[in-house]
Amino acid sequence: MGGCLGTLYVWSTIFATPRIGVAFALGLTIVGQMIAALFLDHYGASAYPRSEAIDLTKYAASPTRIAGVVFVVLGVSLVAYAKR
Numbered sequence: 001m002g003g004c005l006g007t008l009y010v011w012s013t014i015f016a017t018p019r020i021g022v023a024f025a026l027g028l029t030i031v032g033q034m035i036a037a038l039f040l041d042h043y044g045a046s047a048y049p050r051s052e053a054i055d056l057t058k059y060a061a062s063p064t065r066i067a068g069v070v071f072v073v074l075g076v077s078l079v080a081y082a083k084r
Contacts, residue, residue, distance in 0.1 A: 021083055027076035034069045041065075 017025040042061040
């Protein structure tokens with residue numbers, strides 16, 4: 001599944017970057033990674049309920065951490081707005 005999603009990401013960036021710009025494309029990538037990281041930190045990640053395959057330590061999604069992600073989203077929004 002990771003290979004398929006990776007391929008989809010690469011192809012979508014190849015086709016979208018010339019249309020939306022490099023800064024916005026990379027900004028969207030970073031925003032997606034930040035949101036995914038926030039969820040993975042908050043809920044932990046394991047493939048199965050009692051598996052230790054991807055056993056991550058849980059870190060609560062505090063208001064400060066959420067605000068950090070919101071600021072990144074706002075920054076990417078400013079990049080997109082400035083392009084108009």
